[in-house]
Amino acid sequence: MKKQLNAKGKGVFDYDYKQDTLFFKIKDREYAKSIDFDEIVIDIDKEDYITGIQIFNASKIFKLDKKELRNIKYFEFDTRVEHNTISIRLLFNYIRRNKVHVERGQNLTFPAASPLTDSKTLCTVPA
Numbered sequence: 001m002k003k004q005l006n007a008k009g010k011g012v013f014d015y016d017y018k019q020d021t022l023f024f025k026i027k028d029r030e031y032a033k034s035i036d037f038d039e040i041v042i043d044i045d046k047e048d049y050i051t052g053i054q055i056f057n058a059s060k061i062f063k064l065d066k067k068e069l070r071n072i073k074y075f076e077f078d079t080r081v082e083h084n085t086i087s088i089r090l091l092f093n094y095i096r097r098n099k100v101h102v103e104r105g106q107n108l109t110f111p112a113a114s115p116l117t118d119s120k121t122l123c124t125v126p127a
Contacts, residue, residue, distance in 0.1 A: 004119065012025055013072060069094065
């Protein structure tokens with residue numbers, strides 16, 4: 001992997017209960033463009049790193065109740081761009097009935113419509 005961005009502890013997230021939209025991003029990165037894949041939008045910064053992920057209809061995608069998505073306590077995303085293919089792995093903890101559960105989001109893979117530099121990004125929010 002040519003380029004790597006380590007953003008451990010530099011992430012933020014938000015869940016819009018009414019719109020059922022989950023958003024993860026890295027703080028303090030300069031936005032350049034977005035790539036839209038129907039229910040997923042990926043933000044790219046000026047250095048060609050993936051720095052944000054917006055997921056529409058999140059409760060359906062993750063097969064979780066909206067109340068559980070509102071109770072996320074920790075997350076990380078790990079992305080790779082290789083040969084114009086984007087791979088995303090999401091991991092997050094949420095509270096259900098006063099217990100912490102680990103829920104792995106689906107591993108997502110998309111073809112990039114425009115050329116992107118091969119890169120790897122790891123982003124976390126502290127527990």
